[in-house]
Amino acid sequence: MELRQQRQLAMSDTRRAHVLDAARRVFADKGVEGASIREIAREAGYTAGALYSYFDSKEAIYGALLAESLDRLLAEVQAARAPKGQPGQALAAKAQAWFGFYASHPRDLDLGFYLVNGLAPHGLTHELDRALNERLLEALRPCEQALEDLGLPPDAAARENAALFAHGMGLLLLKHTGRIRLFGQAAEALFAQYVDRLVERFDPAAPGRTLPQRDLFAD
Known part of the structure; x- marks a missing residue:
């Protein structure tokens, strides 16, 4: 694997982990039913559209x-x-x-x-x-x-x-x-x-x- 690809994957993993950390806080506060992609994105500092590149729901x-x-x-x-x-x-x-x-x-x-x-x-x-x-x-x-x-x-x-x-x-x-x-x-x-x-x-x-x-x- 090229160094550039490795860096891209590492960056993707880091962002994904950041999204999961934000989601953990939102779920703890609102539960699954009360949470939304928009709220998770806001907590993570991303747009809702950006989250869909990692998760579909x-x-x-x-x-x-x-x-x-x-x-x-x-x-x-x-x-x-x-x-x-x-x-x-x-x-x-x-x-x-x-x-x-x-x-x-x-x-x-x-x-x-x-x-x-x-x-x-x-x-x-x-x-x-x-x-x-x-x-x-x-x-x-x-x-x-x-x-x-x-x-x-x-x-x-x-x-x-x-x-x-x-x-x-x-x-x-x-x-x-x-x-x-x-x-x-x-x-x-x-x-x-x-x-x-x-x-x-x-x-x-x-x-x-x-x-x-x-x-x-x-x-």
């Missing part, structure tokens, strides 16, 4: 933002390591990875679960919603695989993985809305306890494993 912008977020989530999960042949430890590491990502990035939680939209994927096409869901499932599959490696049949592993995810999401919502303080607990500690109990149920190498000490009032 505000839904496409939202999809690009969410895809980027899910890519970062997947990278966090893939980076979480456990000793080879220790599926219980792998389960704990992978679960803590996705939970920690959303605990540290509340805007990604909002974006990923359409909370900027009132708990529904309004405006997103079926195809786009399905593709984004597949990306999320890809980040969660390592936990399901670890459960299978612990000896669970695929259907049972899928159920336990769904329950694990649902438990984590509930705690994250309590954390990011501040409701967890009502119980005088910390979401991270409660999730770690749930994961420890899950591992103890299925990992013969860790019966009655002692839970690490944590400050339950750290939030």
